[in-house]
Amino acid sequence: MSQGGGPPAAATDPPPPDPTGSVPMTRPGLDTPDDLQARLIISESPKSLLLGIGSGWLIVAALVHGNTSPEFLMRAGAWGGLLTVVLLRGIWLATRCGPTASAALRRRTLSRLQVNGVFSALAWGLSSSVMLPAGDLQHEAILILGIPLITMGGAMGRAVHAPIIAWLVLLTSAVFAIGLMTTPGATYRFLGVGYLFFGTVVTLFTRAQANAVRRERELNLEIEKLLRTAEQEQRKAQQLFERAEEARAQAESAREMEARAHAAKTRFLAAASHDLRQPMHSISLLLGVLQSRLQAPEQLALADKIQSSVATMESLFGNLLDISKLDAGAVQARLDDVPLAWLLHRVEQTWAPQAADKGLRLRVRPCRAVVRADAALLERMVGNLVANAIRYTQRGGVLVGCRPRGDRLALEVWDSGPGIEPRHLDAIFEEFFRIEAPGSRAEKGLGLGLSIVQRCAQLSGQQLGVASRVGRGSMFRLVMPRAAGMQSLPAAFAGPVAAASAAAALRGRFIVVVDDEALNAQALVDALQACEAHVVAAASCDEALSSLQAHLRVPDLIVTDYQLEDGRDGLEVVQRLREHYDEAIAALVVTANTDARLAPLAAGLQAGLLHKPIGLQRLLAAMASALSSPG
Structure with a gap:
């Protein structure tokens, strides 16, 4: 239903115009949403009102086809004539206000179109009172279904321009429903009640639609103001064009430098394993030579302390380097067949002396299975788990062993340490998280070991698990797929030598x-x-x-x-x-x-x-x- 009293857009109507497209947004003088609303309604009203006249006479013709009695012809013709007069008046009002009309004239025209819209709504609603009954139910259905369709179409198509349409829809629905309910027959009364509910729902919907579009229109007007400001600043922008080009070139250069820096960081971290570990290796060898030449007990004790500090420094350095490489994405898992006998031998050879220094026993159960893993990452993970177990265990020992699990194998590290409270079982894998180990103040680390294990396990596609009982100890488990081949230990690692x-x-x-x-x-x-x-x-x-x-x-x-x-x-x-x-x-x-x-x-x-x-x-x-x- 149009603002000027025309019908809603029915199935034969063209789609309603875009609320921001029919009039250019940059046209001068559009200062408020109301001005834009008035312009759109006035410009679109003649077309929609003409469609309303055609729709009304189409309904009359359909009903007359089913009832040609003189009395009905008079009623139908009177209704069609009334509707035509009301809608033609709306067309006359809209065409008087041309595109160049002042804002004041547009507002007066809009007000008159709204009044005319009330008469239009009454005319559409009176169709039920004037033309029912119409002879047979088949032809009456044209009126009973046509008016709701026209009402709903007009509400959806025109309410975006005029929020008053919602009230006009309610007026049409109420008058039409009254006509139905006053027509003899229970069916008409039932249809009248249903039409009241229908009209209420359409009214609520159109109000919500109108509010949403109005907000959008206000935003569009605000955008237009910004565009005007941008046009005013265009000359200044032209003057600053050369400076902008220079800034762009500098930004491009900065991006290239950042990319080169990232690549250099990746190359550095890849090379750091060799270049930075080399001095640590030299210190370890020289310290070993020094210890072999010392005789005095106090000198040997001092050398042992230095050796302990060097071992701690190696561990901290290795953890920091590993976490940096993992963060930078410089580590890629390369899966291969890894014999666990070789790995377990290296674990025992590396960590048994440190366990013995604390009065602990490191037991490594032999396993001749072969798994699919990254050898370097797996050795690092198991080493970190064993080191962590030794650090937190004060009495008893540490056990490393394997358990078959179908086509997979679980490598487990058990300790008899203080255990981990349930609330810490997730946090222990976070960076720099540490649980104070009783009696281990001299061996504090950075809290990176378990975080490295978790990241390496995810990188290798392995499952990492933990189980612990406070006061009894903990067990960490790595689950990995088994692999065929390499069933015997390489000759160079036939067995440990004390x-x-x-x-x-x-x-x-x-x-x-x-x-x-x-x-x-x-x-x-x-x-x-x-x-x-x-x-x-x-x-x-x-x-x-x-x-x-x-x-x-x-x-x-x-x-x-x-x-x-x-x-x-x-x-x-x-x-x-x-x-x-x-x-x-x-x-x-x-x-x-x-x-x-x-x-x-x-x-x-x-x-x-x-x-x-x-x-x-x-x-x-x-x-x-x-x-x-x-x-």
Whole structure:
């Protein structure tokens, strides 16, 4: 139903115009939503009123087709004539107010159209009183269904422009319903009551629609004001164009610098495993040599304290580096077949001395299973779990073992520590979260170990779990898929050798040391000579082959750093020396590189792989183990 009294848009009506599209938003003089509303209503009223006249006479024609009695023809014609007069008056009012009319004239015209709309609503509503009954139910249905459709269409199409439409719809519905209810017959009364409910619902809907569109229109007008301000500032913007171009170039340069900085950070973190761990490895070796030369008890006690501090520093440094690499996305899991016998042997060799220093027993149950994992990440995770168990356990011990779970395998670390309260079971995996360990104040860490374990487990696709009882201890579990193959331990790791017997196992042995770090090489040479071993040290494979020309004896063991000068590596050293002597010489490769691809490459050469930093006693024990393994 139009504001000027025309009908609502029926099924044959075109879609209502966009409330912001029929009149350009940048037209001068549109200062308020009311001005825009008046312009839209007046401009659209003639068309909608003409459609209303056509719709009304279409209903009359349909009803006359079913009832041609003179009395009905008079009633139908009178109603059609009344509707036409009212709607033509609305057209006349709207066309008098042209596009150039003043705002005051538009407001007066709008007010007159609203009054005319009241008469239009009454005319539409009186159709039931004037033309019912119409002869038969089939033709009456045209009126009973047509008027609601026209009312609803007009309400939805025109209420966005004129909120008063909602009240006109209610007026039409009420008058039409009264006509139905006063028509003889229970069916008409029932339809009249239903039409009242229908009209009420449409009225509420159109009011809500009108309010929403009005708010949108106000926002559009506010946007128009901003656009006007922008137009006024356009000349200033033109003057600042060159400065904006310069700022854009600077921003582009800053983005490029940021990208380069991110790439450099990633490269640094990737290289830090070698370049930053190397000094730590040197300190460990030199401290081991120093301890072997000290005799006085007080000096040995001081050296032991230094060794403990170095071990703590290695752990803190390693955790910080690992968490930084994980945060930067510089760590990628490379899954491979990993023999757990090799891993468990390294765990026992690394952590048994520290457990013994605290009066604890570290038990590692052997397992010959092979799992699908990233070797470096798995070793780091298990190492952190064992270190954490030792730190928090004061009496008893730590147990590391495996349990089969179908096609998967669970690696578990048990301790007899104080246990973890249930409220902390989630928080322990957060960065820098620590639970005070009784009696461990001298061994405080950063609270990163378990956070690293969780991130590495997620990166590797493994399940991490924990169970604990306060006062009894805790159990951490890593669940990973099993893999086929590699059912036996590599020869270089046939079994652990006690540190006390390492010197005896090395006595009289001929060992080749290849390391381009002179400090590390000399520290290892001094330690081996203290064990009465024969040593040839070199910075490269070529230098080693040259020095070995003066010896008739075949070396018993090759100990080489992995990353050497000129892009060479320790695996190449092992291959060339073995080919030179045509013998499978035992070999150990020491590296700060955590690339998971190194483990299977070393295993393929039957060579042991040790990760820096590694203490001197551990290194000597590994050398003794390699020498005791069957070749």
